[in-house]
Amino acid sequence: MVSYVLLGPFYGFEDSDQIEEKPSDLKVMSYNAWGFNKNGWIKKPGIGDSIVEFITTQNPDIVCVQEHNRIRHRQLTQYAYRSETPYSEPRTIQAIFSKYPIVNNGSLNxxxxxxxxxxxxxxxxxxxxxVYNVHLQSFSIVPSADNFSDGEKSERTYHRLVDTFSKQLEQAKIFEEHLRKSPYVNILCGDFNNTQFSNVYKIVKGNLQDSFLESGSGFGRTYDLWKLPLRIDYILADPDFEVISHQNFDVKLSDHYPVMATLRLKPSHE
Structure with a gap:
């Protein structure tokens, strides 16, 4: 009990009474794929193909990819349906892949x-x-001791951080308003670029369930910063879903780690 109070939403405790999965359950993955390493940030050949192989092996029903690479959809052949950031938008590319028909799609711009x-x-x-695929404001910098050792550089870094947090809050409120008008049950996947202790997370989460808090275990790391196991990537589900399981994957193919949740619509909704 003391551990739970101290660690709270920072650490997930494994439930000994795990629920058996059913074929009708919905498996959902969220993954910031870092462009499938198209810019060669990871100095190892075949990273993009390894990401495709990982997704194919895990075989989720729905995959939300942040920082997508459009040419990779040709390799994800098990998904008959997809929705991507429109070509006309000068933005980082996001994609939603689905084994089930997509009947409508849109962008919050x-x-x-x-x-x-x-x-x-x-x-x-x-x-x-x-299904929402969320990629909130990026920091555009990697905070390091060097950013804060010099007075002038430290001030610039501080103002960039403040600007980023301000934009994230604005984006969270735009999402909150859009979600409020949704006529359907909702699932949210994405990279918030912020932790579960932030106001940004609280606004976006609202009354949705955090799959990690419901069924995850350990620290739930999705990103490494100064060797700290940060959780900034999430799968959130409407209360009409039961969260059957949550998985964090220790797969170093991007600067983020993928997450997957198994969801089940409750009988009262069916």
């Missing part, structure tokens, strides 16, 4: 940024589920 939120309405058996 976040102002003054290359980041964005897209969504897809997916026909799931006798229901429709709205």
């Amino acid at each position: 976040l102002p003054g940024t290359i980041n964005n939120i897209i969504y897809a309405d997916i026909a799931l058996n006798n229901d429709t589920v709205r």
Whole structure:
């Protein structure tokens, strides 16, 4: 109990009473794929193909990719349906891949940024589920001791951080308003570029369930900063879903680690 109070949402405790998965359950993955390493940030050949192989092996029903590479959809052949950031938008590319039909899609067109939120309405058996793919404002810098050792550089870094947090809050409120008008049950996947202790997270989460808090274990690391196990990538689900399981993957193919959740619509909703 003491450990739970101290660690709270920073650490997930494994539930000994795990629920058995059913074929009808929905497996959802969120992954910031860093462009499938198209710019060669990871100095190792075949990273993009390894990401495709990882997704194919895990075989989720729905995949939300942040920082997508459009040419890779040709390799994800198990997904008959996809929605991507429109070509006309000068933004980082996001994609939603689905084994189920996408009947509608859209973009929130976040102002003054290359980041964005897209969504897809997916026909799931006798229901429709709205899936959001969220990529909130990036810091555009990697905070390090060097950024704070020099007075002038430290001030510039501080102002950039303040500007980033301000934009994230604005984006979170835009999302909150859009979600409020959604006519369907909702699933949210994405890279918030902020932790579960932030106001940004609280606004976006609202009354949604955090799959890690419901069924995850350990620190839930999705990003490394100064060797700290930060959790900035999430899968959130409407209360009409039961969170059956949550997985964090220790797969170093991007600057982020992928997450996957298994969800089940509750009988009261079906």
